[in-house]
Amino acid sequence: MADRSKLGMEFPAYTMTVEESKIAEFAVAVGLKDDKAQIDPIYYDEEAAKKAGYQGIPVPPTFMTSFFFWTGEGLMGIVKALGIDLSKLLHSEEEYEYLGNIYAGDIITRKMKVVEMFERGKRDRIGRFVDVTVLETEIINQRGELVAKVRSTMMER
């Protein structure tokens, strides 16, 4: 089960560039498509994105979760830091607050913190109680603007 002493812990800040080709790849994946010709061109064609009113190629609404996986040893980095058992881990809730836009080429810093750790259910009911960990992440761009907040809830079965 997650190490309760990690409540309040702040992960190191990690920085990455939002790569243009990765945005199209992500849009193809969530569209369950085979090729980028099948997706909305705003995700790969800057002209199309500008015509649609964006300042650059935007990221799909759930793209920010990938910042957790591409920095700081990815999922295993988070699992190890919190003492979570990977074989029991389930993602139970995700929430985004969009405060600005993220475009291809932006340099993003993620600042993640453990904000809640608690047990849900009763220990005497086998299989019914779970350990819950809530992470909050601020996503900040190269101009220091807070562009999004992400709240991720994980549980261990």
Place this chain on the structure above:
Amino acid sequence: MAITYDDVKIGDTIPTYTSAPITRTHLVRYAGASGDFNPLHHDESFIKMIGMDNVIAHGMLIMGITGEAITSWIDQRNLRSFNARFLSMTEPADLNDMEHTTGRATITISGKIVKKYEENGEKRIKCDIVAKDALGSRKLAGFFIAALP
């Protein structure tokens, strides 16, 4: 034409969106795109080790499909927040038994506008959303908030 605040009223539904049947290939593609390489989503030997029957889709893939459903209705720059609670696991379709497994792997997103209000000088709507498979099992429930012109 972009949807405007005056176009919608409380109780209206958003256009229903139905995905293709999710296959293991889609899971691998999503793993590579997102960086989420939890073996739960692709490695049958890990699945056996933890006593499950089948690999399951990333909850975030189902949320990503839900995001597609939303942005096929409104421009994504209008989104202000997006929440999903994951309710059940999704097993991909088996290519050697599509007849019996397509239903569990085909996701339909529906949504209903529950609130219209002004905040931060914007006209906003709150819309509850739910994703279900073709057998009726709920995969996620949540909401999004959007600012409309």
